[in-house]
Amino acid sequence: MSSDPGVSARRNLERARQSVQQVHQAAIRHRDPSLHGVADEISEIAMMLGHDAGPVQEWRPCPVCGAQPGANCINTPGHQKTNGIHPERTRL
Known part of the structure; x- marks a missing residue:
């Protein structure tokens, strides 16, 4: 077991990200x-x-x-894409 507190913090952050992703997936479902x-x-x-x-x-x-989630954006009139996605998608 590591005594590095950063390891535990990173693990908890990853758990939190996965939990938020599960909420998004439930929203879709x-x-x-x-x-x-x-x-x-x-x-x-x-x-x-x-x-x-x-x-x-x-x-x-x-x-x-x-x-x-996981799919590229489609072309939409009046909205530019950057690297296959609309910039609005990356804003919270």
């Missing part, structure tokens, strides 16, 4: 957009506390085109 809002709020609070929310575009749907 149950078609409940309010769950996306809850997961985003948790991530935003974590960021205010100085924790990295991780690559949000990987676990949240696009608010512009509705692309599901």
